Amino acid sequence: MIRFEHVGLRYGFGPEVLSDINFTLDPGSFHFLTGPSGAGKTSLMSLMYLGRHPTRGRITMYDQNVSEATRPQLAQMRQRIGVVFQDFRLLPHLSAFDNVALPLRIIGRPEKEIRAHVSELLEWVGLGDYQRALPPTLSGGQQQRIAIARAVIVRPRLLLADEPTGNLDDEIGLRLMNLFDQLNRMGTTIVIATHNQVLMDKFGHPRLLLEAGHLRVVRARGWIRRTMAEVL
Amino acid sequence: MSRAHYDLPLQQDRSAGFLILLTGLMTFLALATCAAALSLNALAFYWSSGLENNLSIEIPAERSKGGLRDAEEIQLLAERVDKALKQDTNVREIEILDQKAMNDLLAPWLGPQQNLAGAEDLPLPGLISVTLGHTDTDILSSLQERLKKIDADLRVDDHQEWLSGIIRLCRSLQVAAVVSTLVIISTTVIAVAGAMRARMEILRPDVELLHLMGAGDNYITAQFQRHALILSSKGAILGILAAAVVLCGLYFGIGTIPLADSMPEHGMLGMLLLMLLLLPLALCLISALAARIMVLRVLRAMV
Numbered sequence: 001m002i003r004f005e006h007v008g009l010r011y012g013f014g015p016e017v018l019s020d021i022n023f024t025l026d027p028g029s030f031h032f033l034t035g036p037s038g039a040g041k042t043s044l045m046s047l048m049y050l051g052r053h054p055t056r057g058r059i060t061m062y063d064q065n066v067s068e069a070t071r072p073q074l075a076q077m078r079q080r081i082g083v084v085f086q087d088f089r090l091l092p093h094l095s096a097f098d099n100v101a102l103p104l105r106i107i108g109r110p111e112k113e114i115r116a117h118v119s120e121l122l123e124w125v126g127l128g129d130y131q132r133a134l135p136p137t138l139s140g141g142q143q144q145r146i147a148i149a150r151a152v153i154v155r156p157r158l159l160l161a162d163e164p165t166g167n168l169d170d171e172i173g174l175r176l177m178n179l180f181d182q183l184n185r186m187g188t189t190i191v192i193a194t195h196n197q198v199l200m201d202k203f204g205h206p207r208l209l210l211e212a213g214h215l216r217v218v219r220a221r222g223w224i225r226r227t228m229a230e231v232l
Numbered sequence: 233m234s235r236a237h238y239d240l241p242l243q244q245d246r247s248a249g250f251l252i253l254l255t256g257l258m259t260f261l262a263l264a265t266c267a268a269a270l271s272l273n274a275l276a277f278y279w280s281s282g283l284e285n286n287l288s289i290e291i292p293a294e295r296s297k298g299g300l301r302d303a304e305e306i307q308l309l310a311e312r313v314d315k316a317l318k319q320d321t322n323v324r325e326i327e328i329l330d331q332k333a334m335n336d337l338l339a340p341w342l343g344p345q346q347n348l349a350g351a352e353d354l355p356l357p358g359l360i361s362v363t364l365g366h367t368d369t370d371i372l373s374s375l376q377e378r379l380k381k382i383d384a385d386l387r388v389d390d391h392q393e394w395l396s397g398i399i400r401l402c403r404s405l406q407v408a409a410v411v412s413t414l415v416i417i418s419t420t421v422i423a424v425a426g427a428m429r430a431r432m433e434i435l436r437p438d439v440e441l442l443h444l445m446g447a448g449d450n451y452i453t454a455q456f457q458r459h460a461l462i463l464s465s466k467g468a469i470l471g472i473l474a475a476a477v478v479l480c481g482l483y484f485g486i487g488t489i490p491l492a493d494s495m496p497e498h499g500m501l502g503m504l505l506l507m508l509l510l511l512p513l514a515l516c517l518i519s520a521l522a523a524r525i526m527v528l529r530v531l532r533a534m535v
């Protein structure tokens with residue numbers, strides 16, 4: 001699904017935020033990405049959702065070298081990636097409904113289908129009564145649920161969520177984790193960046209541990225999965 | 233995207249009013265300039281068609297060999313010319329300007345008090361105005377030959393020199409009008425493109441988000457393009473209305489539009505109407521295209 005080989009990233013002329021990252025995510029896998037604040041989780045995510053070029057190394061996605069892909073090919077790859085940004089990045093002038101509908105409009109789905117799917121999903125994340133509300137008028141938790149709904153609406157092949165349970169109380173947090181699990185069972189590859197030890201222990205998926213720009217894979221106890229990266 | 237939908241808050245644009253006004257003014261200016269160019273064309277055609285079959289024959293009061301011709305002699309020469317020209321089937325009309333007509337012509341310069349008294353002493357030339365059925369250089373030179381046989385002093389003036397000067401002036405004014413129109417259109421296009429660029433910078437985070445979600449360049453560009461098209465269309469309609477009001481005012485109020493009444497058979501009015509539509513249409517399309525190119529350039533710089 002996605003492979004990093006000797007990937008490094010630096011911002012401008014600063015130090016390398018990520019150094020020599022190597023790992024492979026198999027299709028249908030589920031990983032937690034963890035590590036202290038400032039370790040580079042968000043930066044690694046931005047490489048995975050093709051929001052940045054690495055300063056060195058090679059990223060392969062869907063068996064294609066990303067740095068060799070054409071613009072239309074990159075756009076197509078991005079259409080199959082759902083992202084929940086740490087800061088949500090909702091469009092403030094669009095209603096909750098239109099924010100969630102955006103990925104469907106981008107891939108050109110008919111408006112009738114959009115209306116049905118978006119309403120259903122918003123209902124499901126508990127925002128059925130807020131479809132017409134603008135994001136700035138909603139609470140952080142509500143905004144986060146919109147962001148998650150927007151990321152999963154197209155049933156992406158790869159779902160990246162950056163600290164998605166941070167603003168959610170436990171009950172809704174668990175409910176969303178169940179949503180991710182469901183998607184994972186239908187074939188979506190999932191990476192969730194989180195600090196939440198309770199959550200990681202409860203679900204027991206393998207962890208990608210980032211420390212000072214270096215990555216290693218920690219296999220969860222009782223889970224038999226292939227190693228996804230080199231230990232440095 | 234089939235329906236008119238914006239993901240980007242392009243309509244919440246405070247500079248939109250300014251842009252519409254600017255496009256409106258520019259459309260008006262472009263239309264006025266083009267109308268002026270067309271009028272000049274009509275005017276040149278009107279003058280040349282009125283004068284090209286007209287020529288005047290002058291009998292100089294002064295003999296080339298020296299000495300003055302008296303009125304009687306001039307009258308005699310005029311009658312001989314008249315007789316010779318009457319045999320020519322191409323000659324439609326001959327008018328000999330007699331002493332009274334000459335005095336009338338000269339009155340503005342010599343003053344009305346001058347009257348006939350003493351005027352007879354003035355060495356006035358004889359003038360014969362001739363209208364031909366049609367004219368070309370052969371006809372003119374053969375006519376000149378025949379007149380030379382009557383008297384070597386007779387001069388033929390076919391107004392060509394004056395006319396070609398006027399027509400040259402019209403042509404250069406028209407070139408100036410075309411250049412001005414081009415300048416006006418480019419100014420508008422540059423303003424629209426600049427406004428779109430500024431808009432793009434403000435909305436950059438939103439544009440980047442769409443880009444990250446896999447929106448193609450066309451998806452994003454189309455929204456800016458449509459926005460530019462809508463703004464410039466509004467401006468163009470404003471400009472057309474203003475131009476129409478002014479032109480109608482000139483036509484009905486002062487009645488000095490030379491094109492409409494002098495040249496109906498040349499479809500001047502039709503051409504004016506066509507231009508009234510085509511020019512703003514071109515302006516709108518070029519504006520939208522400029523917005524597209526501008527936005528594409530910014531998008532291409534994104535990863």
Ligand SMILES: Nc1ncnc2c1ncn2[C@@H]1O[C@H](COP(=O)(O)OP(=O)(O)O)[C@@H](O)[C@H]1O
Pocket residue numbers: 011017035036037038039040041042043044
């Ligand atoms: N856009 C940026 N420009 C410059 N430095 C950045 C940028 N984003 C992150 N960094 C730096 O990269 C490092 C990793 O940050 P980040 O990826 O956000 O870590 P995490 O998500 O694990 O907290 C930090 O030192 C941060 O200051």
Ligand SMILES: [Mg+2]
Pocket residue numbers: 041042043086162
């Ligand atoms: Mg982060």
